[in-house]
Amino acid sequence: MAGSHKAGAASRREGEEPAAPRRGKKRSRARLIGITSLSVVVLAVAGGGWIYFQLNGNIKTFDDGGVSANRPAASSAGSNVLILGSDTRSGDNAEYGHGKGDIGRSDTALLLHVYADQKHAVAVSIPRDSLVDIPPCKLPNGSWTKEKHNEMFNSAFEVGETVEGNPACTQNTVEKLTGLRVDHTMVMDFVGFAKMTEAVGGVEVCVPNNVYQGDLNPKLGHKGSLIFTKGPQKVSGQKALDYVRIRHGIGDGSDIGRIKRQQAFIGSLIKQVKGNGLDPTSLLPLANAATKSMTVDPALGSASKLISFAMSMKAIDLHNTKFVTLPWRYEGPRVAVVKPEADALFAALRADKTVDGQDAGAKGASPTPAASASQAAPESGKGIAVAVYNGTTAKGLAGTAAESLKSAGFTVTGATTAATQDYTHTVIQYGPGEDAKAKTLETHFPGALLRQGKKPGLSVILGTQYKESAGGASPSASTPAAVPSSVVDAARSADDNICSNLSYG
Incomplete structure (x- = not known):
């Protein structure tokens, strides 16, 4: 249930039904510490086979059969890891959850982009109340749901209502929202969060003002005892969990403000881990706690695979570890995604551009899809049929693109308006076995998103970036957008003062 959100104008697409009200039941929320997988570096340091055996026995994997076949194309421009916090109350989690219920829920989501230079990383927080499209998702009985529109983001994890939650559905939703291919997904529960903070000897945090029991649990009905005093302090275990869960009594009481404190917490945790040193004595308890309460995709389902992933991030310093929030605005009691800014953010990540505008592509690495397309000469489309759709409000754009494609040898089967006119980036959709045709078409639309579907056929939906380039420069001159100034x-940054920027409102 959302905090005290400010009202905002509705911006639903024409013809869509408003989202159905969610159950009014309030839930206490678990909050995830971000780069938890760094702890498995201990394996590389210790090198003992028995440690591999021990941690391998801890690791659980989820069924990736629910991952959509209609995914963004793989890229050499860095890697993307989806990190989720689960607040299931099953098993040992009941000790920390302050509540009941055996359905896995996730109200914390971070999309971590590790740049190709392996010296920069950015974690994008996605507010749980964000209104998004949830694509078809697999149910426990093997059937698939229908696509849903204007739904709360955190409802994707609840699809199927199982104790384990549905990380594959959340991954599908994130890929659809961002246009980024999620390379790995991790889920952490209450126990893992609490035990990890204990394993590192506590985490330095800062509280903007005194916090009382009634702030942590509004159902208490009175102020209650003081649980956090204003200012810096070290927390671990239940106290750490309470810190990242607290929402009321600070700022406007919203989830957005809570996200700010979670980001500060994660940065402080990373600082603590690095300060303790990357040695077996320090990291083995952390790795053990993390893997015992972690569920990952099969591609990360062993100690050796986690080592490889963790080692890829060891050279990222605190200042180059950034935290941002998905561009948002209030829409009644929910959060609307601000599309132009959000699209620009994700376009920059797809191009491996850092928050401060640097090109973080690794030296000697293959060019990113956007870069390679902009450098390649447009290829002949002889023998390739394509349908053209205008995904913007600009009149005549589909016709302009169609004529350009015809002159390049393509057979244009139609040029009309798309179902919605809110596309920022051009999207190329193609069927099974049509990868080569899509790549040829991409040379005429640099920076376009490639999405494979289940149905045959090739189509292009034009976005506003094409509109802007068509008005002056050639489409091939289009460049990836920079991260929005907002x-x-x-x-x-992970090295920021722990007492700065801790709330919203």
Whole structure:
């Protein structure tokens, strides 16, 4: 249930039904500490086979059969990891959850982009109340749901209502929202969060003002005892969990403000881990706690695979570890995604551009899809049929693109308006076995998103970036958007003062 959100104008697409009200039941929320997988570096340091055996026995994997076949194309421009916090109350989690219920829920989501230079990383927080499209998702009985529109983001994890939650559905939703291919997904529960903070000897945090029991649990009905005093302090275990869950009594009481404190917490945790040193004595308890309460995709389902992933991040320093929040605005009691800014943020990540505008592509690495397309000469479309759709409000754009494609040898089967006119980036959709045709078409639309579907056929939906380039420069001159200034200004580094920028409102 959302905090005290400010009202905002509705912006639903024409013809869509408003989202059905969610159950009014309030739930206490678990909050995830971000880069938890760093703890498995201990394996590389210790090198003992028995440690591999021990941690391998801890690791659980989820069924990736629910991952959509209609995914963004793989890229060499960095890697993307989806990190989720589960607040299931099953098993040992009941000790920390302050509540009941055996359905896995996730109200914390971070999309971590590790740049190709392996010296920069950015974690994008996605507010749980964000209104998004949830694509078809697999149910426990093997059937698939229908696509849903204007739904709360955190409802994707609840699809199927199982104790384990549905990380594959959340992954599908994130890929659809961002246009980024999620390479790995991790889920952490209450126990893992609490035990990890204990394993590192506590985490330094800062509280903006005194906090009481009634702030942590509004159902209490009175102020209650003081649980956090204003200012810096070290927390671990239940106290750490309470810190990242607290929402009321600070700022406007919203989830957005809570996200700011979670980002500060994660940065402080990373600082604590690095300060303790990357040695077996320090990291083995952390790795053990993390893997015992972690569920990952099969591609990360062993100690050796986690080592490889963790080692890829060891050279990222605190200042180059950034935290940002998905561009948002209030829409009644929910959060609307601000599309132009959000699209620009994710376009920058697809191009491996850092928050401060650097090109973080690794030296000697293959060019990113956007870069390679912009450098390649447009290829002949002889023998390739394509349908053209205008995904913007600009009149005549489909016709302009169609004529350009015809002159390049393509057979244009139609040029009309798309179902919605809110596309920022051009999207190329193609069927099974049509990868080569899609790549040829991409040379005429640099920076376009490639999405494979289940149905045969090739189509292109034009976005506003094509509109802008068509009005002056050639489409091939289009460049990836920079991270919006609103996102840059609000970004946090892991080395920032723990008492700065801790709330909203």
